[in-house]
Amino acid sequence: MSSVLDALAAVPAGTDVAAGRLSPDQYAKNFADMHDPLSRHEAVVESDRCYFCYDPPCQKACPTSIDIPMFIRKIGTGNVDGAAETIFSANILGGMCARVCPTETLCEEACVRNTAEDQPVRIGLLQRYATDHYMESHDGYGARKAPTGKTVAVVGAGPAGLAAAHALAAEGHDVTVFEARPKAGGLNEHGIASYKTVNDFAQKEVDFVLSIGGVTLETGKALGRDIRLGDLRRSYDAVFLGLGLQAVNALGLEGEGMLGVEDAVSWIETLRQAPDKAMVPVGRRVVVIGGGMTAVDAAVQARKLGAEEVTMVYRRGQESMNASTYEQEVAQVNGVKLVTFAAPVALHGANGVVTGVEFERTRMGLSGKLEGTGERVLIPADQVMKAIGQVFVPGPVAGETAEAVALDKGRIVVDADGRTSLPKVWAGGDCVLGGEDLTVQAVEHGKIAARSIHAALMG
Amino acid sequence: MADLRTDFIGIKSPNPFWLASAPPTDKKYNVERAFKAGWGGVVWKTLGEDPEIVNVNGPRYGAVHSNDRRLIALNNIELITDRPLEVNLREIAEVKKAFPDRAMVVSLMVPCEERNWTAIVKRVEETGCDGIELNFGCPHGMSERGMGSSVGQVPEYIEMVTRWCKAASRMPVIVKLTPNITDIRYPARAAKAGGADAVSLINTVSSIMSVDLDLFAPTPTIDGKGSHGGMCGPAVRPIALNMVAEIARDAATAGLPISGIGGVTTWKDAAEFIALGCGNVQVCTAAMTYGFKIVEEMIDGLSAYMDQKGFRSIEDFRGRAVPNVTDWQYLNLNYVTKARIDQDLCIKCGRCHIACEDTSHQAITHLVDGVRHFEVMDDECVGCNLCVNVCPVDNCITMVELTEGVDPRTGRPIHREYANWTTHPNNPAAANKVAAE
Numbered sequence: 014m015s016s017v018l019d020a021l022a023a024v025p026a027g028t029d030v031a032a033g034r035l036s037p038d039q040y041a042k043n044f045a046d047m048h049d050p051l052s053r054h055e056a057v058v059e060s061d062r063c064y065f066c067y068d069p070p071c072q073k074a075c076p077t078s079i080d081i082p083m084f085i086r087k088i089g090t091g092n093v094d095g096a097a098e099t100i101f102s103a104n105i106l107g108g109m110c111a112r113v114c115p116t117e118t119l120c121e122e123a124c125v126r127n128t129a130e131d132q133p134v135r136i137g138l139l140q141r142y143a144t145d146h147y148m149e150s151h152d153g154y155g156a157r158k159a160p161t162g163k164t165v166a167v168v169g170a171g172p173a174g175l176a177a178a179h180a181l182a183a184e185g186h187d188v189t190v191f192e193a194r195p196k197a198g199g200l201n202e203h204g205i206a207s208y209k210t211v212n213d214f215a216q217k218e219v220d221f222v223l224s225i226g227g228v229t230l231e232t233g234k235a236l237g238r239d240i241r242l243g244d245l246r247r248s249y250d251a252v253f254l255g256l257g258l259q260a261v262n263a264l265g266l267e268g269e270g271m272l273g274v275e276d277a278v279s280w281i282e283t284l285r286q287a288p289d290k291a292m293v294p295v296g297r298r299v300v301v302i303g304g305g306m307t308a309v310d311a312a313v314q315a316r317k318l319g320a321e322e323v324t325m326v327y328r329r330g331q332e333s334m335n336a337s338t339y340e341q342e343v344a345q346v347n348g349v350k351l352v353t354f355a356a357p358v359a360l361h362g363a364n365g366v367v368t369g370v371e372f373e374r375t376r377m378g379l380s381g382k383l384e385g386t387g388e389r390v391l392i393p394a395d396q397v398m399k400a401i402g403q404v405f406v407p408g409p410v411a412g413e414t415a416e417a418v419a420l421d422k423g424r425i426v427v428d429a430d431g432r433t434s435l436p437k438v439w440a441g442g443d444c445v446l447g448g449e450d451l452t453v454q455a456v457e458h459g460k461i462a463a464r465s466i467h468a469a470l471m472g
Numbered sequence: 473m474a475d476l477r478t479d480f481i482g483i484k485s486p487n488p489f490w491l492a493s494a495p496p497t498d499k500k501y502n503v504e505r506a507f508k509a510g511w512g513g514v515v516w517k518t519l520g521e522d523p524e525i526v527n528v529n530g531p532r533y534g535a536v537h538s539n540d541r542r543l544i545a546l547n548n549i550e551l552i553t554d555r556p557l558e559v560n561l562r563e564i565a566e567v568k569k570a571f572p573d574r575a576m577v578v579s580l581m582v583p584c585e586e587r588n589w590t591a592i593v594k595r596v597e598e599t600g601c602d603g604i605e606l607n608f609g610c611p612h613g614m615s616e617r618g619m620g621s622s623v624g625q626v627p628e629y630i631e632m633v634t635r636w637c638k639a640a641s642r643m644p645v646i647v648k649l650t651p652n653i654t655d656i657r658y659p660a661r662a663a664k665a666g667g668a669d670a671v672s673l674i675n676t677v678s679s680i681m682s683v684d685l686d687l688f689a690p691t692p693t694i695d696g697k698g699s700h701g702g703m704c705g706p707a708v709r710p711i712a713l714n715m716v717a718e719i720a721r722d723a724a725t726a727g728l729p730i731s732g733i734g735g736v737t738t739w740k741d742a743a744e745f746i747a748l749g750c751g752n753v754q755v756c757t758a759a760m761t762y763g764f765k766i767v768e769e770m771i772d773g774l775s776a777y778m779d780q781k782g783f784r785s786i787e788d789f790r791g792r793a794v795p796n797v798t799d800w801q802y803l804n805l806n807y808v809t810k811a812r813i814d815q816d817l818c819i820k821c822g823r824c825h826i827a828c829e830d831t832s833h834q835a836i837t838h839l840v841d842g843v844r845h846f847e848v849m850d851d852e853c854v855g856c857n858l859c860v861n862v863c864p865v866d867n868c869i870t871m872v873e874l875t876e877g878v879d880p881r882t883g884r885p886i887h888r889e890y891a892n893w894t895t896h897p898n899n900p901a902a903a904n905k906v907a908a909e
């Protein structure tokens with residue numbers, strides 16, 4: 014992993030990829046908080062909109078099952094810290110989730126106010142109001158029970174690992190978190206769009222979570238490189254794997270190594286870690302290939318860095334995109350051009366530097382399969398970002414055959430409690446099969462696995 | 473176009489919307505603004521004897537709010553006018569002269585002696601106003617000095633003072649009643665016996681609006697202490713409607729003109745008071761919340777309603793609801809209703825279910841074949857109407873009358889003929905009657 018500053022310095026010579034395209038004011042404005050937090054007045058008025066539903070549909074739609082009507086009611090009665098406690102008791106990363114959850118496809122989509130007037134209760138913003146309020150005056154949430162003497166190794170300090178570590182520490186177990194990167198937080202720190210989590214919130218939240226005590230964080234320790242699964246299984250009473258996804262699908266085209274062709278996730282990581290957004294180089298014309306959340310985030314942030322033309326190209330129709338309608342709107346509002354039904358067929362370049370992408374137009378064939386039409390289009394580009402899905406790198410957990418966890422479709426197989434095929438080893442988050450690749454889902458996996466580990470250790 | 477003009481005990485006004493005696497009617501400046509905005513009349517803020525009273529210099533209002541700060545009720549610890557009598561009388565005369573078509577009634581409160589009342593009535597008469605209102609209602613401050621509600625709570629005093637005033641003047645006399653009594657019919661009868669031309673009600677309801685949980689004192693708090701005040705606004709309307717109805721259907725006071733007061737905020741509220749027999753309404757809190765302009769909505773809404781119903785004048789529907797106000801014992805026990813949920817309107821919040829399940833009769837489903845679905849089970853529904861009231865969607869749940877067949881809850885056939893408690897077999901009194909016959 015090269016350092017952030019190396020990545021920032023690597024501006025391809027002879028192309029129109031440049032840093033510092035905007036004035037400091039413009040950067041500040043573009044990367045400001047996406048949603049203004051609610052004021053006390055707004056929060057109280059909004060809380061009044063909640064009907065305190067029975068068997069609330071919003072709670073069912075929340076992967077961590079936060080008691081939404083209860084926390085909203087507490088906001089309404091002025092018990093804002095109590096509201097936050099309701100949230101944290103179900104989701105210790107409730108602060109981040111309030112910022113990054115695609116609420117339009119989760120709790121807010123299920124809110125009965127949609128049926129009533131097409132306008133859900135703004136659950137995400139209310140959740141943020143409560144958690145922000147609590148975090149301003151509390152270093153952490155929850156108290157640690159008496160030590161049990163049991164030890165658990167958590168690998169990966171992303172949302173899944175952090176949630177598991179917090180829950181296990183609360184039960185009195187001693188937890189060691191091994192994190193390959195220099196900083197904890199996983200994609201909260203390295204992947205989430207900057208305007209969703211401003212003011213270094215991800216690190217503040219890591220501190221908040223870990224302040225419960227009983228957790229040792231070891232950064233710069235990679236499973237497979239510095240530590241081995243077999244050793245962890247022998248030295249700890251249980252192991253939780255929250256490894257996330259470490260690579261991005263390749264386009265499978267010639268010239269992917271050309272300057273200017275980037276992996277969207279790494280590019281975002283560089284952006285997130287840059288001490289100053291003005292240092293991040295971006296093309297004048299950027300093509301983002303993909304139709305998911307990562308593609309939208311890359312495209313929008315490229316625009317915010319001053320790219321003149323950003324085109325997001327997706328091989329199927331808009332309705333098949335993984336990015337929600339709301340996210341598509343965010344892209345549009347930020348001036349991202351969307352091209353659908355076009356699949357990349359060739360990368361064009363000169364002197365080892367990319368100059369454009371050639372696409373073939375596609376359509377839904379009669380058999381319901383996507384097929385090429387033969388028609389080709391060339392979109393000129395100084396920078397091309399690949400965002401066609403992330404993949405799990407199995408090496409660290411599947412290397413030693415005797416100690417390998419079972420995989421399916423390239424991800425770790427777990428049961429409903431997060432157990433892998435290997436005794437004493439649990440896993441959760443993006444690295445397991447069947448997840449939704451969302452922060453909140455990772456938190457729930459960590460929480461469920463911790464419950465199961467606790468039961469196993471104490472049983 | 474409906475004709476909104478009213479003639480209330482000989483006092484004419486272009487519409488039935490008067491401002492009640494309170495801060496909005498305390499001086500010429502306000503009343504002129506009110507008349508320009510379209511109010512049909514005012515009852516001038518209560519006058520007393522000189523030296524003028526003094527008000528507290530700290531907060532004098534308290535309130536009950538909804539979460540989005542809608543004013544549900546207001547309360548006050550204000551006294552009668554704190555301006556010299558002379559100034560008020562001069563201004564009353566000036567405004568009446570400038571707005572001859574509007575009703576100008578003057579509210580009065582002086583110590584309970586004949587000469588005091590006679591003296592002030594004579595002076596008020598000289599202003600050219602249309603009538604007087606005797607304030608027997610104010611529940612705070614003045615009552616401690618033997619005035620206001622301390623008079624209104626003793627029917628003999630009401631009758632006596634009313635008689636003095638009638639004797640002292642040819643002006644129509646309205647007696648304003650306090651709701652802080654057990655049976656409103658007694659003060660109303662006393663007013664009538666004393667010769668009152670009309671009663672107006674209600675004045676404010678004794679109240680403590682809230683307790684400050686840091687100061688541990690009632691609000692509004694004045695230097696660490698609070699006193700009960702008088703509550704008004706939307707929350708008191710049901711109390712007022714009931715008291716108006718009690719007077720309207722009491723044989724002893726039937727036909728006594730009533731000016732309805734208490735929580736009137738929209739044209740609808742006014743129409744309800746009129747349907748219960750009021751010849752006009754008086755408004756205070758709504759004006760104090762939104763300003764005088766709201767009268768436009770009231771006038772327009774009432775006139776549209778009347779047009780739609782084909783009522784040409786207020787008299788066409790005044791009192792129409794009075795015959796339908798009855799005692800519980802005369803309600804038809806053979807009238808069977810069941811709640812019905814309009815599935816197209818239902819937003820599936822589940823409030824009807826949990827209300828009925830936890831606190832009533834377990835008559836609403838929440839899952840049907842594993843799917844979230846709210847439906848009334850007729851064999852459990854007692855027709856209580858709770859679900860209708862807790863449902864957040866207007867008209868989503870309605871009560872439907874069963875007109876034939878069998879009530880699935882009781883297994884008894886539906887009888888459409890009227891039968892009430894007085895003849896019900898479970899009524900010991902009814903059983904006796906049958907035995908005695």
Ligand SMILES: Cc1cc2nc3c(=O)[nH]c(=O)nc-3n(C[C@H](O)[C@H](O)[C@H](O)COP(=O)(O)OP(=O)(O)OC[C@H]3O[C@@H](n4cnc5c(N)ncnc54)[C@H](O)[C@@H]3O)c2cc1C
Pocket residue numbers: 113114115168169170171172173174191192193194197198199200201204205206209234235236237255256257258259278281306307310409441442443444449450451452453455
């Ligand atoms: C660009 C982008 C934007 C996104 N935006 C959103 C969004 O707005 N909302 C949302 O809900 N979700 C979003 N997601 C998805 C969300 O970030 C993930 O679902 C979530 O972070 C998964 O959590 P995790 O703990 O499983 O994995 P990660 O967050 O990926 O964390 C895994 C951690 O494990 C560490 N690790 C990996 N391998 C090793 C090893 N061998 N040894 C030690 N440590 C290791 C990594 O360094 C990392 O810190 C986004 C994802 C991306 C890529």
Ligand SMILES: Cc1cc2nc3c(=O)[nH]c(=O)nc-3n(C[C@H](O)[C@H](O)[C@H](O)COP(=O)(O)O)c2cc1C
Pocket residue numbers: 492493494495517518546547548550551552553579607609610648674675676703704705706708733734735736754755756757758
């Ligand atoms: C601040 C305030 C002062 C009042 N002062 C008087 C008064 O001097 N004389 C009187 O008869 N009623 C007084 N009232 C009572 C009103 O006239 C009226 O009866 C009562 O507020 C109910 O009507 P509402 O619900 O429309 O406000 C006062 C009310 C308020 C809010």
Ligand code: SF4
Pocket residue numbers: 062063064065066069070071072081082123124125126134136821
């Ligand atoms: S569905 Fe909406 S209204 Fe109902 S409890 Fe949840 S947030 Fe409140």
Ligand code: SF4
Pocket residue numbers: 810811827828832833834835836848849852853854855856857858859860
């Ligand atoms: S009317 Fe009463 S008993 Fe019937 S369903 Fe509604 S709440 Fe239940």
Ligand code: SF4
Pocket residue numbers: 813817818819820821822823824825846862863864865868869
């Ligand atoms: S209260 Fe009304 S909207 Fe809510 S579930 Fe019941 S019928 Fe439907």
